[in-house]
Amino acid sequence: MIPTSARSFLYVPANKPQLFDKAVRGETDAVIIDLEDAVPLPDKDRARNEVAQWLASRSSTDTQIWIRVTPEFMTQDLEAVAGTGVTGIMVAKCSTESLTRADRFLDMRNLPDIELIGLIETAHSLRAVPEMARCNRVRTFGVGEVDLLADLRITRSEHTESMIDAIRLNVVIDCAAAGLVAPIAPTSTDFRDLDGFVTTTARFVQMGFRGRTALHPSQVPIINAALTPSIDDVAAARRLVELYDVAQGGPTVDDNGRFVDEAVVRGAREILARA
Structure with a gap:
């Protein structure tokens, strides 16, 4: 069973169980319980136990629960x-190896509904997206941009933003080419700059991302x-689909006299699916 696509993914440190229920009750579509960078090495065993206990006792909700793991301690x-x-x-x-290991583990535990998202955080993983996309259970990929840029030795500045956009776009293209769900955009570490976050999130949507981490x-x-x-976008998309259906799948024109074919209607259907 493929879960409904999530728009927002909120990171919660796995060593702060007091935040788990609060995060799930909030506005986010998905919570990522983070067992990787957020947890110091001495705290990992305790954090794993805290997460396991919470998962066993929590009530079912519509909020998706994702667990971020690290290949080093995957088992x-x-x-x-x-x-x-x-x-x-x-x-x-x-990597292909780590995603395959995760898939095999879940098979052994007879957990067919649990999916995988790979975080692209190295030059190697950036190059390997087409190969990794063929791994079982992979739903899509996210971009861990801080780690990725460090591995690429790229310094973030106004002069390198176009280069970084090219990297992001490659991930969008690779996911689309593989038939995966659209990728998840990177977050911003400057969580106080909400105006900037509005601007960058809008750009990521235009670029083809359909989710973002927070x-x-x-x-x-x-x-x-x-x-x-928006309501207007949905109404316009619905009207395009109606006109196309009346034309029985052939080319037609919209209410403003603009040409409408399958490619145009595909975009309208994607809007309706997200709505």
Whole structure:
């Protein structure tokens, strides 16, 4: 079963269980319980136990629950938290090998509904997206931009923004070419700059991303708003589909006399699906 696409993914440190229920009750579509960077090495065992206990006791909700694991400790992470109540596993610094390992583990545990999202955080994973997309259970990919730019030795500035956009666009293209769900855009570490977050989120939507990660709850409503089609957009899309259906799949024109064919209607259907 493929879960409904999420717009917003809110990171929650796995060593802060007091935040789990609050995050799930909030506005985010999905919560990412983070067992990777957010948890110091000495705290990992305790964090795994806290997450496992919470998953076993929590009530069912519509909020998706993803667990971010690290390849270095994948077996320990998955043994602790992979089970019912988990929508999917987000594999940090993903590779074909680590995604395959995660898939095999979930097969052995007879957990067919748990999906995988790979986080592209290295030059190697950036190059390997077409290969990784063929791994079982892979729903899509996200961009871990801080790690990725560090690995590429790219310094973020106004002079390199076009280069970074080219990298982002490659991920969008590779996901579309593989028939995957559209990728998840990177977050902003400057969670106080909400005006900037509005601007960048709108750009990511235009670029073809259909989700974004958040580090702070204040970023979540911005993501949801940007990825929710407006009433006017939905009405226009519905009208295009109606006209195309009347034309029985042949070329037609819209109410303003503009040409409408399958390619135009495909975009309208995508808007209606997101709505």
